[in-house]
Amino acid sequence: MSERIVKLIIDGKEIFAKPTDTILKAAIDNGIQIPTLCYLEGLTPHGGCRLCVVEVKGNPKLMTSCTTPVSNNMEIITNSPKLIKYRKQIIELLLAERIHTCSVCIANGSCELQELASKFGVDHTNVSRNWERFELDMSHERFVLDHNRCILCTRCIRVCDEIEGVHTLDIKRRGKDSMIIVDLDEPWSASYSCTSCGKCSAVCPVGAIYVKGKPLSETKRKELPKFITERRRR
């Protein structure tokens, strides 16, 4: 039988956690902050944004704290200079990947990417920025899908699949050409499966999916998946 409580050290602080916890959960529960972007409580962890990577003693590789379970006597460092540098670089790459001009973005002021950038002091990028434009999908009567702001965190895909249970959204193509699509790459208004529940707009960390005519501060609800999954468990 595995022990019911494991002891681990995060940033020199001794903490206790359940063996089913991830490093991220153990850290949050003990007031240690690890930056995340694609992670959202209530959804299957994705492990794609790599912002939550931590150093685990004895492991040469960096581990994503959102997917790695804790184990006894684990020693974890969450904020070494190397990790901070990598996080900055990742934010830079995201800002450079598509058109992220905060001043004209609907998410200005309620954007997780913007928050992270200001937290890490990313005020410029060392790599050149992309200015390729994608067409907006404004066909749906309530929602807008703006690929220019999308960071491909797949929160919308996961919430649509796992919480709403319809899997309207998915990704087409691969690599830098990846794009969020509706059904089989149709205009949103032509979608048969979409229930217009709006969960995708509630969890989008940036301004890629939003509700028409409403400020994002009103429509964004990060805690929604957690709330629903906890209600279901009861």
Add this chain to the structure above:
Amino acid sequence: MKPEEIQKIAETEHDLRMSYKYRINVCCSSGCLPFGAQKLLKAFEDTIKELGLERVCKVARTGCVGTCSVAPVVLIDPGNHLYQNVKPEDAKKIVQEHIINGQVLEEYLYKNEAYFSKQYRLILRNAGKIDPLRIEDYIAVGGYSALAKALTQMTPEQIIYEISLSGLRGRGGAGFSTGQKWNFVAKSTAKPKYIVANLDEGDPGVFANRTLAEADPHAIIEGMTIAAYAVGAEKGFIYIRAEYPLAIQTLKKAIEQAKSYGLLGNNILGSTLNFDIELRLGAGAFVAGEETAILSSIEGLRATPRPRPPYPAVSGLWGKPTLINNVETLANVPLIILNGGTWFSKLGTPKCTGTKCFSLTGKVKNPGLIEVPMGITLKEIVYEIGGGVPDGKKFKAVLVGGPSGGCLPESMLSLPIDYESLTQAGAIMGSGGIVVIDDESCIVDTARFFIDFCMDESCGKCIPCRAGLPKVREILDRIMLGEGKVEDLKVLEELCYLIKDASLCGLGQTAPNPVLTTLNYFKQEYLAHIVEKSCPAKKCILKKVEVVKE
């Protein structure tokens, strides 16, 4: 079928083989087919028929002999006479002289002794010697006797012990201990368990697994079945690229034959083992060959890697324990079972046992598929087996490990081939691709080519690989155009370290290797592009940028 029956088939086949005085093996693998191997095979068959030699000489369709540079080739036994560049019209002459008069035709003979003398053909033991489409041919050379031994004389624990003892390591590139991997899966209690044989060989210029499947498909099937018995799996998948039609055909036929002989299916060889193999074709994604992406692809999802842990040994296909091995690893298994782990552990180096197949390509005199013992030096591969750089050109670099391998300069040629040494030098074992580059190629251009490949093949799941590789390419593009700045090199290096350390899977973690190694060993060439605005290989067309004084 019972184990004794295998012995019986082997004896009958052996007698049949002995009844022929000569055996003409015509290579009909992907290397020789484009050069008219099919016509050649027919020409030999017709000639033998015409001259009424059917009882004296057997014409067989075989897999790759390994000398792809002189295709099509014909191997005549006894004596192992290898004829090169044979045309259909030569068939008559060869039969007349060699078979009837017993005279070896010197003018057609492949005379490069060094190509074979440094090699040690273990995995490719049957390549070019047996007809891959006949299971009887495989049984005749001792095939499936390892399976019989495993099922009748050994327990699963003993098999795993022997594999561990052999020191066999994963040939897919990462070099994880095979015995340990089997042990993990065997220890998992969840049922059912699966086995996946990885034949998604996507690297440009690499054709080792393909050749193996085309030449000796039953070695893969036998290895898989032994693994199934050892770890307690009941279903296996061979994941193969759809771009390998001949290998697919050959494997399909081999699985069919094994099923009809009762070597796959229920109660294999009278034991309690039930095991079945299914082919799964890839849909063109390079990343699908990654250990966890292959699982998603088999399940019918997008081929994107999953974070580990959980490891596939605990939660793989459909959340069940899954053993994933490269086909080359599996082809070693029958030999280890037959000869024992101790025998195998003496081959190669102590830490890195056995042999490895390499696809030797690029600017060498004798390109082809080679199999060498671990620990051999790069110099021996490039100069002795490969014959050095042709046309009086100068050797510049050798890229070891496929598109995400490392470019090593002449000074590193004494490096022995094993997982640790290669990783230390910045290269990887990878899929076993060795590309030799001569002084006509630009190093920056080479690095850009491979970054371009990895960028195209990135799945897009994690940011460092998806967003980082295009930026790396952009900087390399700028340097090649003569618009690069010295500061670019620092940005380039920092980006590469980010991609290497922070990416999710092996593709991203190794993709920057060509840039990092060339920056390390060939920095002067980068600087020549940036500072002198000239390309040492005279490949890149650099824009003459006037320096504007501020």
